[in-house]
Amino acid sequence: MLERILKQLLGEFHPKHLIVAGDTARKVGRIWTDHADARLLDMTQDPLSVRERLTGVADLALVTGLLGTLSHEDARQFLGWLRNAGARRVAVSVAPEDDWSFNEMIGLAFRRYSSLDDGTVVYAYDIETYNRPRDWNNSKYWANPENWGKYRW
Numbered sequence: 001m002l003e004r005i006l007k008q009l010l011g012e013f014h015p016k017h018l019i020v021a022g023d024t025a026r027k028v029g030r031i032w033t034d035h036a037d038a039r040l041l042d043m044t045q046d047p048l049s050v051r052e053r054l055t056g057v058a059d060l061a062l063v064t065g066l067l068g069t070l071s072h073e074d075a076r077q078f079l080g081w082l083r084n085a086g087a088r089r090v091a092v093s094v095a096p097e098d099d100w101s102f103n104e105m106i107g108l109a110f111r112r113y114s115s116l117d118d119g120t121v122v123y124a125y126d127i128e129t130y131n132r133p134r135d136w137n138n139s140k141y142w143a144n145p146e147n148w149g150k151y152r153w
Contacts, residue, residue: 015059022064061087
């Protein structure tokens, strides 16, 4: 079931550069790169070295079965770095035994993407949909409309 969801994400986004971390992500990622002429960076063995090993921003990162093997702080840093600088989109599977709550994932800007029968939840982050435009954030509501777009704080 998890493989099907990961394949669905790959089919939806068609990444040319893919980061994988975890056994299921590695398996699905290898199948994808064999058929889609894409680059694969496998971070399963040493996910915390992603900063040193990554060249450029990946289109998609898939993380499976990894959160339970890292400390909360290391996992938080890994996911935060992937989200902020490593990939445009990130998908993470969280098993019940991983001890990660819905609120922790929402706090990292992930959204619930899918739930599996065994209690595993797949969360996703997509920079394209994360921060939607607000109606109030334009020159009409600006204190000094003549200065809109001229200054940055």
